[in-house]
Every structure is written in C-alpha cells, then in structure tokens.
Amino acid sequence: NAGVTQTPKFQVLKTGQSMTLQCAQDMNHEYMSWYRQDPGMGLRLIHYSVGAGITDQGEVPNGYNVSRSTTEDFPLRLLSAAPSQTSVYFCASSRRGSYNEQFFGPGTRLTVL
Amino acid sequence: AQSVTQPDIHITVSEGASLELRCNYSYGATPYLFWYVQSPGQGLQLLLKYFSGDTLVQGIKGFEAEFKRSQSSFNLRKPSVHWSDAAEYFCAVGPLNYGGSQGNLIFGKGTKLSVKP
Numbered sequence: 001n002a003g004v005t006q007t008p009k010f011q012v013l014k015t016g017q018s019m020t021l022q023c024a025q026d027m028n029h030e031y032m033s034w035y036r037q038d039p040g041m042g043l044r045l046i047h048y049s050v051g052a053g054i055t056d057q058g059e060v061p062n063g064y065n066v067s068r069s070t071t072e073d074f075p076l077r078l079l080s081a082a083p084s085q086t087s088v089y090f091c092a093s094s095r096r097g098s099y100n101e102q103f104f105g106p107g108t109r110l111t112v113l
Numbered sequence: 114a115q116s117v118t119q120p121d122i123h124i125t126v127s128e129g130a131s132l133e134l135r136c137n138y139s140y141g142a143t144p145y146l147f148w149y150v151q152s153p154g155q156g157l158q159l160l161l162k163y164f165s166g167d168t169l170v171q172g173i174k175g176f177e178a179e180f181k182r183s184q185s186s187f188n189l190r191k192p193s194v195h196w197s198d199a200a201e202y203f204c205a206v207g208p209l210n211y212g213g214s215q216g217n218l219i220f221g222k223g224t225k226l227s228v229k230p
Contacts (some may be wrong), residue, residue: 044223104156
C-alpha cells in the first residue's frame, strides 16, 4: 500500500493564480481531510469528507474548494491564490470506527508570491 | 470548547536524558488521544494512541504516554533521548464535534524538541 500520497511536493504560485493539490489514498478509508500547517499554529482543518459526494468545511475553509467524487481522491482547489495561503498542506485519511486515527500524506509546501 | 494545549513551544534536552512533553486537553467526554511526530520536511507519523483501558500506553521508538483524567493530561515520556528524536511533536484529541466532523482531530500547536550531544 502506498498509503496517502500528495502531489506536488513543492509549488510556487503568483497571487491570483489557481491550482489543485492532489491527494489520494489506497486504504479504502471513508474519511479524508485537508489541514494547513503554519509556524506556531499547529494543524488547522480546512475541509473534510466523510465519504464520496460528501464534504464539509473545517476551521479555515475560506479560499479553498474541495470535492470527493471517489473514495480514493480528495483534491483541494485554490481558486485565487493569496500570500496568506503560503503554508504546508497535509492530507489525511481515517477509517470509520477507527477512533479517528489519521494517516497523513507527506505534505505539499506552497508559496504564494 | 474542545482544545489542546502544549505549553512548551521548544525544549532542549541532552542525549541520554529523560524527556517529558506536556499535553493538556479540554473535552466534554472521554477523548481519543494521540501523539504524532514530525521530522523536518516530513509528514506526521503516529507515535501512540489512547482509546480506553490501561492509562499507560506504549508507542513506537520507546515512547510512552499516560492518560490522567483528573488532570486532563496526556504527557509523552521517553526515558533516554536519542539524537534522532529531534523533531516536532504534536498532541491531538478527537473526535472533533462540530458540523458532524466525526472523523477529525484537534491538534496542539506542537513542541519542538532539540537534542544536545
């Protein structure tokens, strides 16, 4: 099993550009989540999904969109990048009934100029 | 409100010394508790978890943690630190109860561990 994979590993954008961060898992987990990590802030939940076709907002959803058309994939879209979105983004997945034990991808480091 | 507090932002210990990283939580019921470790430039790896039962849990890499309900704490310990333990450590609690977010965790802000030779 590859676990949770994320692409790209690094990305530089200009203000106003859009892009999609990819996340995939091969563990057949129902739950998937996106977090951003900023220095001194820990991990903050952006969006999450409890199954294909079902998504909801987390703590810091503004400026981001998600969709979940399959169990495996959970892309995060930045519609119009802003410097405040410079961060490290982590995707995570967990299995229903597993007491919320989350498995994390390696992260995407995004810089918005 | 649910929250996790890691009071120490940065700790430095000597190699071979013992380690205790503090974690306090605010939660309305019996929580699920986790410690994750993040090495520089890497993702988060689960060290250990507590769901129920024995309040002293063992994890990987020689770490252990003790759940103390009366103190709302879940401190991480290691008897002898190795240079390779230098990393950032995150305490987390779940499930997160808002908007039906049953699959998510609340994370503390992390404690960075430096190890002196």
